[in-house]
Amino acid sequence: MKLQFKSRLTILLARLLLVYIAFMLCRMLFYLFNNDLIDPLNATATWSLIKGSLMFDTVSIIYINMLFIFLSLLPLHVAENKAYQKVVFAIFIVFNSVGLLINTADIFYYPFKQARLVLGDFVLLKDDSFMPLLGDFVTDYWYGFLFYLALVALLWFGYKAVGLKYTEQTNKRFYITNSIQLAVMAIAVVFFVRGATFSAASFPITMNDAFLYTQNPSHTSVILSNPFCILRTMSKSNKVPNLKYFDQFVADNMAPTTHKAIDWETHEIDRKTNVFVIVLESFGKAHLKGFSDQFKPGQEANTPFIDSLMQHSYVFTNTFQNGRRSIDALPAIWASIPSFKEHFLSLPNSVAPYHGLPECMTEMGYQTAFFHGGVRESMGFVSFGKVTGVKNFYSRQEYEAENGSGDFDGKWGIWDHKFFPYVHKKLNGMNKKDKPFFATLFTLSSHHPYAIPEGMENKFTEGTMPIHRAIKYSDYSLQQFFNSIKNEPWYNNTLFVITADHSSGADSRKFNKQPYEYSIPLMFFKPGGNFVGVDDKVMQHIDIMPTLLGMLDYEKPYFAFGTDHFDKTASKNHFAINHSNGVFNCTTDEFCYIFNEKDVITKFAYKTDPLGKHNLIATKTAKDDATINSIKAFLQEYSIHVSKRDYLPAGIGEKGMAQVHK
Template sequence: MKFNYKNSLFVLLVRLFTVYVVFMLCRLAFLYFNSDLIDPIQGKDVLSLLRGSLMFDTVSIIYINLLFIVMSLIPFHFRENKMYRKVMFWVFMVTNGLGLLINVADIFYYPFKQARIVLGDFFLLGEDAFVPLLADFVADYWYGFIFYFLLLVILYQSYKCSCEGKQEFLEKNETVTPKRYYIVNSGYFLVMMVVVVFFVRGATFSAASFPIGMNDAFLYTENPTHTSFMLSNPFCFIRTIGKSKEAKALKYFDDKIAENIYPTTHNPEILEAFDIDRKTNVMVIILESFGKAHIKSLSDQFKPGQETNTPFLDSLFQEGYLFTNGHQNGYRSVDALPAIWASIPTFKEHFLSMPNSVAPYYALPQCMNDMGYNTAFFHGAVKESMGFVSFGKNTGIKNFYSRGEYEQENGTADFDGKWGIWDHKFMPFVHKKLNKMSDTGKPFFATFFTLSSHHPYAIPPGLPKQFSEGTLPIHRAIKYSDYALGEFFKSIEKEPWYKNTLFIITADHSSGADNKKFKKAPFDYTIPIFFFKPGSTMKAKDDKIMQHIDIMPTLLGMMNYDKPYFAFGKDHFDKEAAKNHFVINFSNGAFNFITNDYYYLFNEKDVLLKSDYRKDPLGKHNLIKHITKADEEDINRFKAFIQEYYTHLNKRDYLPESEKKKGLAMVGLSKE
């Protein structure tokens, strides 16, 4: 019998090759649309990146098409059935269509997150704003959907043009006996299963190997922006399914050693005196998307004469204590409150999207309650938005004011159609409620999270002409929110409680940039952190590192809080604690560690990069060959931090030792 080149294995490989082609087209489109966020690819890097890209595409294609592969090669005659062939076709189109949809969406979502889409990003599906935002996304990136449908056409045509030779399926054909049919097709099936296992394990059969993961991208490059280029979706999405059930434990030391290197229970001491006490109101203002790159007084990248986006903030920053080297500890809005209220950062997955976040806390709001404060949270979205209210209740917030409360008093006309109430409409509502809180005679601890400076960057009716275009679409929205904040401060400065209030102003996260410096680590995650009390002598520009998780311990230190508390951050003004301090966040599949002198890139196993980020902001000079004893001590502290983080995550342990001993029972589920 002549060899049939249209046997089931050959046809399957042809169809899978077509999937390779469309995935590679997605990668080229990803590079084209995100070239300003990905470092240039040098000639020496091409082969390594190509190998890595093919590896991750192979695993993606296997994951997506595993059912189709089995259906194509299972050695039984019912494969000849016409209905069975139709089912096979739809399995192929639907599974690969969904995979391509995530891949194409990643091309245009990447600039917002600067990391590939993972399962945790789908928390937005539960938001009321998801449908209108999706409509805006389709309208803004309509050409992406045309590209997506063209890819589907390629898959469709390829599938229809490839078909199997009939003689393989006709049992009565004299050249193919039933015995030969089952032997040959069983051989095809077994060979393909071996290939599947081989590639899923990272192109190895080593007994020590594991299924290939996102972190393995660093096997092909040390550049984190190149790992994003290599990693394909749905690989990143599929590899994070089930990861939220329990965080991966990372262990570098004996548990006691790690705990000694980086303790999480703080026993505060009375330190530097500030002109605040336990009768001082505290208001935390979290500005949506106000990254340092957009703020002229914090960025050295504005051109001479370039218009500021934040005239109010620029002026206010002259009147208080400004941390000019501030960093976020997560990458989306949902990560800000755990970091600020509970001093818990987010790394690979959004902390609030993990079951590990359902636990007792003794966080900043509860500490403020203990000191006699009236606590409140203000956010112009619905109460269910991003789990903020649920988390706030668990951490000790007593009063919540959201879109529902606003519309009960003011009607529904001020809804922006996407996220919630326009900032300049919601802020007078906040003012009114703060007045009532002040009238109780108790000091207040209030957190206000703005929302209007968010995609689709709309401006309220009647105000568009007031705000000029900037160099990025977000700049008009930043100008509007800065204006709204200025009007808010103008109104509250007349209140008797104003001068007795410490304002802490920060951003939830950065949001892109119009220059190379703020698109690259460690500057891509930089934000303002500002402490301001009207009339206070507390004025300075502090260039030492500061981060979201440091806000809680720093504030408690300023207020001479005298009970033990849990925090991953440090009191910035505690000279002993801050002596070996560092900032930590996670992007592009690796940890970023920043000290006052250096930036380190750590992929859970090795330090891949050390750079003098102040002198070399673009990281062109890797100092990894010049690791000193001081560097090694810092690296051990980094590792201890990571080990402690995942230890506490997996134990759902966010309490100081004193509270654990008392068996504190707070709102939420038990650790079991």
């Protein structure tokens, strides 16, 4: 039976109601599928959650259906033509199908990122491995694809079930009636896009406005919906937010970006010492028994080799990433530049001159190299390495030119246990030259779909998460690598910096809650030396570059957003910082602060209150004020430097840099 209405506006609203229902069903499935990653909803008033969800669904639906709304209410007789109606129907189905596809994908991608999809996440489209991974994603979550098809069917048949009941009316009445309906809808669109207000001070709502309905960052993921997040970040994809809290001179002094190394105890490390940075794919701190307090008594370790290596290393137990994905790790490590709302390398502002860690190492007499088993184009690693000073690159292409294509894993690149011996061979070649080496290895195999090489399937047991088996394999591969190099003449003369690119979910609530959801391992291992200890002070990716330059007594000015971990003069009010769910998460040795670009809305003692149940913002002290001002100054400096594409020491332009480093 077909429902017929006399008003075009009524028909339009009935059809948009179908989209509301589809979005509501998406949100219900989103919560059911991800509720273990989201704080209990009773912490936020139910009506506030509903109101916020309806607001963001409304704006999402308006953005998707702007053209459909206009064509449905066009006050001309041509709009009654059957061919015209078929075009309007096609626009409704196509636009909403795309919107629901993004919304449905977000349900199942959320555990990998623990934040809503934004435009910057689509940088993966450039990667050669995207299509195979997309196939794996659809295969793994086939039921989600069926759910999506059911939603499209709801729109298709629901649309057909509503129609216009034609009535006789004069041309004058026709034009006036339909023009009024279009005007009313236009006013409603403006009203809702501006956040259900006509205030002159209001603007189109952003992701950050989700905090109008909750103070809990994890609840914003329930309130937000896609494609709103995609479209709102699309308009900002080429822009950097202008954050200003202080006079620029004040901010420059509070959060300086130009540094000079301070001498400190070197622990047998000097400029003849090789430096080898190993970035482990997806090795979140939660997966390492030696770093996590969440393993049950007698529970099998996922990383027995790394756990054993910790006993002979200087271990940073409170380390955090400065981005969300693999693409964010190397800018943070090589150039001390974090990623926040967008992946730094996806910004046009990343196209600029640098004087990064590899170039500084070259100046100190080092050879430089980067190893990654993926293709050279993967994640922009090689292109960024070139502008930061890396001279030698060894990727899948170079490996296969020497070893053939039989070791390709079918998705990402060369299996870890095959690529590591190749790295060993190349490092031996570098050691034959009369220079120390600075090398970076980015591992590959511990990534979705978490495959294990043929013939090794029974070697590694399943853990409590699908990733654990792949992590066990990568840990085993790393152990084989260290066993193979320990008798090389360069081994005892090498400082190994071992960390991860990012966390990757957890089987405990603690490591699914900020700040621990961003926690990663970090340790400095110097074979046969005295550089051993446990350091609980907060550390982050962007601190690695200044810390290494400090250890090696680099004598020239350098640019970094981070600080030398061992420079006590720079550690005052130090914090680790990252961004998720529309807010900055800033972690000190004592507290985690949630900052929404205007105010700190939450402060909690994360070490004793890891789930953040007790908001201590009401007990804010002068020390907190000093830390909060440091956070604001840091963000202002980041905003200024990224907007100006200025990643060189103060007072030294691109041309002057060449003179300074002669």
